[in-house]
Amino acid sequence: ALPPNFYPAYRPTGIFVLFKELNLDPRLLEAIEKSGFTEPTDIQRKAIPVVLSGADLMASAQTGTGKTAAFVLPALQHLLRRSKKSGIGPRVLLLTPTRELAIQIDQHIRQFNRFSKISTGSIVGGMSYSPQLKMLRNRLDLLVATPGRLMDHMERRTIELQQVKIVILDEADQMLDIGFADDIERILRRPPKTPQTCP
Numbered sequence: 001a002l003p004p005n006f007y008p009a010y011r012p013t014g015i016f017v018l019f020k021e022l023n024l025d026p027r028l029l030e031a032i033e034k035s036g037f038t039e040p041t042d043i044q045r046k047a048i049p050v051v052l053s054g055a056d057l058m059a060s061a062q063t064g065t066g067k068t069a070a071f072v073l074p075a076l077q078h079l080l081r082r083s084k085k086s087g088i089g090p091r092v093l094l095l096t097p098t099r100e101l102a103i104q105i106d107q108h109i110r111q112f113n114r115f116s117k118i119s120t121g122s123i124v125g126g127m128s129y130s131p132q133l134k135m136l137r138n139r140l141d142l143l144v145a146t147p148g149r150l151m152d153h154m155e156r157r158t159i160e161l162q163q164v165k166i167v168i169l170d171e172a173d174q175m176l177d178i179g180f181a182d183d184i185e186r187i188l189r190r191p192p193k194t195p196q197t198c199p
Contacts, residue, residue: 022048025080027115028073035111041066047198048074056197071168071198072109078166079118079141089136089160090143093195094168095184097175099124099146105170106144118142123159125149133158147175147183154190161190168198 051074122144
């Protein structure tokens with residue numbers, strides 16, 4: 001059974017045909033068009049309006065159906081609305097189980113973000129700490145991270161998660177299977193207010 005704070009399903013009030021009908025920012029729509037996409041996939045049609053509404057969402061879809069974009073696009077839309085509060089640290093945190101997947105997701109995010117000034121980056125294991133520390137000292141809106149390396153930075157107190165408003169758990173089942181459950185729980189407890197969660 002799904003947790004009570006998650007939407008078990010999204011019941012659309014209409015049929016969305018094009019990305020422009022999903023109420024996304026024109027800068028995102030331009031990036032989507034330049035990337036060669038016109039019609040959202042089923043998971044994108046169903047998930048994007050829910051995430052834009054601010055509700056928690058749990059979704060499952062096969063690889064290649066655009067599940068990551070279904071969460072990333074509304075997260076970018078959220079970031080385009082500048083926060084009135086200043087602070088250090090990302091406002092959107094995306095956790096994923098492996099370095100390879102984190103790098104791939106970061107590339108997709110940069111593709112969708114090409115016409116905006118949202119700052120994004122990634123911290124993963126097996127990479128030097130020095131560039132990661134430099135990145136974390138600057139303004140950072142969206143962070144892609146593997147749980148292990150993120151926990152390292154939390155323990156070193158080199159990252160702040162006080163500004164996080166949205167947490168995306170990509171491949172959440174895989175992260176749980178390989179033993180990241182405790183780390184994820186500790187990470188989700190770090191923001192002062194419960195963030196919107198999208199596993």
